[in-house]
Amino acid sequence: MLELLKGESQGVRVRPRWPSSKVLIEQSTFIKMIEAQSMLPPSIRLLIVRGYESKSSNLGFFRILSRWLGIRVFCTFYPERKNEVSDIFGSNGHDVDGTHVDVSIVLNGKRLRFLPFGVFTSLTRQKAVAAEHLVVIHVVKDALRQCGFEIHKNQTESMQIHCDYKG
Numbered sequence: 797m798l799e800l801l802k803g804e805s806q807g808v809r810v811r812p813r814w815p816s817s818k819v820l821i822e823q824s825t826f827i828k829m830i831e832a833q834s835m836l837p838p839s840i841r842l843l844i845v846r847g848y849e850s851k852s853s854n855l856g857f858f859r860i861l862s863r864w865l866g867i868r869v870f871c872t873f874y875p876e877r878k879n880e881v882s883d884i885f886g887s888n889g890h891d892v893d894g895t896h897v898d899v900s901i902v903l904n905g906k907r908l909r910f911l912p913f914g915v916f917t918s919l920t921r922q923k924a925v926a927a928e929h930l931v932v933i934h935v936v937k938d939a940l941r942q943c944g945f946e947i948h949k950n951q952t953e954s955m956q957i958h959c960d961y962k963g
């Protein structure tokens with residue numbers, strides 16, 4: 797398992813999601829991420845924000861607490877989307893091993909944010925924000941898929957590009 801700190805490593809950027817200070821990722825997964833990056837034009841950079849997080853760490857505890865709170869808020873705002881709770885608030889493998897990563901896109905030095913209100917961003921708003929960058933999103937997801945990554949099927953998870961390296 798590799799430990800990546802904020803910065804740049806072999807062309808791929810790293811910015812651990814708060815409150816993490818590092819991203820843990822399987823070496824083979826990281827190598828594939830570098831390969832995906834190499835398929836992209838220089839104006840597009842992959843930014844790894846989340847990888848493996850042990851359940852028993854302080855971070856794990858923080859995630860459990862914020863998940864508990866998040867589910868309640870989410871269900872208040874979107875009672876009709878209760879069926880998405882497990883996809884959005886489940887650990888999606890992050891507590892299993894370092895092959896599950898969340899990736900953002902940096903375009904011309906600027907991070908693209910498709911979820912201005914995090915997972916609470918409405919689907920309509922997500923689509924509106926993403927509309928401007930459909931080509932970039934497509935190119936990035938295509939490169940990731942070609943390198944053995946599977947993108948999460950839930951729209952919100954797919955916007956924060958949760959992907960699993962399948963080898």
Ligand SMILES: [Zn+2]
Nearest residue numbers: 888897898958
């Ligand atoms: Zn994820």
